[in-house]
Amino acid sequence: MSDKWGFNTKSVQGGWQPKAGEPRVLPIYQSTTYKQDDPDFVADLFDLKENGFFYTRLANPTLSAFEEKISLLEGGVGAVSTSSGQAAIMYALLNICQAGEHIVTASTLYGGTHTLMASTFKKFGVEVTFVDPDLDAEEIKKHFKPETKALYGETIGNPRLNVLDFKKFSKIAEEMKVPLIVDNTFPTPYLCRPLEHGANIVVHSATKYIDGQATSLGGVIVDGGNFNWNNGKFPELSEPDPSYHGLKYWETFGNQAYIVKARVQLLRDMGSVLSPFNAFLLNLGTETLSLRMAKHSENTLKLAEYLNNHDKVEWVWYPLLKNHPSYELAKRYLPLGASGMLSFGIKGGNQAGKKFISNVELASLVVHLGDARTSVIHPASTTHRQLTKAEQEASGVAEDLIRVSVGIEDIEDIIADFEQALNKAVG
Numbered sequence: 074m075s076d077k078w079g080f081n082t083k084s085v086q087g088g089w090q091p092k093a094g095e096p097r098v099l100p101i102y103q104s105t106t107y108k109q110d111d112p113d114f115v116a117d118l119f120d121l122k123e124n125g126f127f128y129t130r131l132a133n134p135t136l137s138a139f140e141e142k143i144s145l146l147e148g149g150v151g152a153v154s155t156s157s158g159q160a161a162i163m164y165a166l167l168n169i170c171q172a173g174e175h176i177v178t179a180s181t182l183y184g185g186t187h188t189l190m191a192s193t194f195k196k197f198g199v200e201v202t203f204v205d206p207d208l209d210a211e212e213i214k215k216h217f218k219p220e221t222k223a224l225y226g227e228t229i230g231n232p233r234l235n236v237l238d239f240k241k242f243s244k245i246a247e248e249m250k251v252p253l254i255v256d257n258t259f260p261t262p263y264l265c266r267p268l269e270h271g272a273n274i275v276v277h278s279a280t281k282y283i284d285g286q287a288t289s290l291g292g293v294i295v296d297g298g299n300f301n302w303n304n305g306k307f308p309e310l311s312e313p314d315p316s317y318h319g320l321k322y323w324e325t326f327g328n329q330a331y332i333v334k335a336r337v338q339l340l341r342d343m344g345s346v347l348s349p350f351n352a353f354l355l356n357l358g359t360e361t362l363s364l365r366m367a368k369h370s371e372n373t374l375k376l377a378e379y380l381n382n383h384d385k386v387e388w389v390w391y392p393l394l395k396n397h398p399s400y401e402l403a404k405r406y407l408p409l410g411a412s413g414m415l416s417f418g419i420k421g422g423n424q425a426g427k428k429f430i431s432n433v434e435l436a437s438l439v440v441h442l443g444d445a446r447t448s449v450i451h452p453a454s455t456t457h458r459q460l461t462k463a464e465q466e467a468s469g470v471a472e473d474l475i476r477v478s479v480g481i482e483d484i485e486d487i488i489a490d491f492e493q494a495l496n497k498a499v500g
């Protein structure tokens with residue numbers, strides 16, 4: 074029934090379905106554990122022969138309802154929530170990749186994902202190759218090795234806001250017999266559903282637009298159920314797991330093998346679990362997701378057009394501006410809007426950038442994105458200040474670049490604020 078619903082109905086009603094006498098609103102099950110009556114049943118829970126709650130590190134009803142809603146919105150077969158987006162990305166990859174193995178990723182990544190892959194995964198013995206996503210398919214395929222286990226990218230990449238070429242990437246993944254894993258944080262499932270375009274696994278920092286009000290950290294992994302883990306490359310999924318008496322995930326759980334394994338191995342052993350209170354808030358945020366994403370997108374396009382015509386602005390990046398290299402891809406994959414992130418270059422470089430940030434009044438300087446309030450950051454003097462000029466340029470952070478997360482206030486007020494700050498920053 075619920076997978077026949079439209080997007081808005083799923084966001085409001087999906088997940089928590091109370092029976093008579095139960096709370097209408099998803100309750101916060103603030104309990105680490107669950108009463109049971111039958112020791113044999115508990116033994117079966119431990120052996121994954123039965124479904125039920127026994128310890129919140131593995132499953133909790135508040136988390137389950139939120140997971141079910143996000144899975145429904147993305148069109149997946151199941152989801153696991155995590156304590157942050159970083160944990161979701163880490164588990165999504167470690168679930169199929171171990172020491173001695175390899176990942177290929179688009180190089181245009183969120184900063185935290187870049188350091189996770191370039192530095193922390195190296196310590197785990199997992200090697201990552203960063204490829205320019207604009208290379209043609211044959212060039213990208215040259216970077217694959219026999220031990221490559223995943224192809225990774227972001228629907229809207231950092232910091233160029235480039236849109237993933239799903240057709241090219243999903244074809245490469247299919248030919249190389251690895252899953253395509255996509256970070257869908259910026260568009261959310263309202264603006265783009267990667268599983269409909271050939272992705273196999275979707276990850277989210279729910280901290281951003283899914284929350285929408287900057288209250289809670291959280292992450293989600295969604296399994297598309299559309300990858301054949303029995304293709305000989307993934308023995309961890311097709312062969313017996315000694316930590317569950319020789320259970321075979323693929324044989325036992327079919328197209329949910331990946332997501333069951335992520336929960337019962339990685340959450341069990343590493344434990345980056347979402348808190349029930351955060352799941353409650355993230356679930357509330359999801360109820361208004363479509364309304365907010367439509368407004369974020371509408372405001373951002375208007376602000377992009379205003380900046381694009383401004384004589385104190387060098388350049389503007391927004392995928393739905395005709396001069397953006399991803400314009401055609403944005404039209405294809407983001408028909409309802411391109412979300413709320415834009416970047417622009419201010420005339421006068423570093424100094425003018427800092428001055429602009431100090432002079433905005435409605436917008437605020439925060440290290441965050443994707444909430445209801447408009448925010449600005451000047452990466453060259455803040456998040457990327459430790460890098461040399463050459464490193465800044467290589468990572469796409471020009472010294473005049475200002476990144477904006479456009480909120481859902483009245484666009485006239487956002488533009489008026491930018492106008493007065495631009496006038497003060499650029500003589």
Ligand SMILES: *Cc1c(COP(=O)(O)O)cnc(C)c1O
Pocket residue numbers: 157158159160183185186227256258259277278279280281290291292
């Ligand atoms: C913020 C973010 C992350 C990391 O998420 P956290 O919830 O902060 O751990 C990953 N990917 C993208 C695209 C993000 O914006």
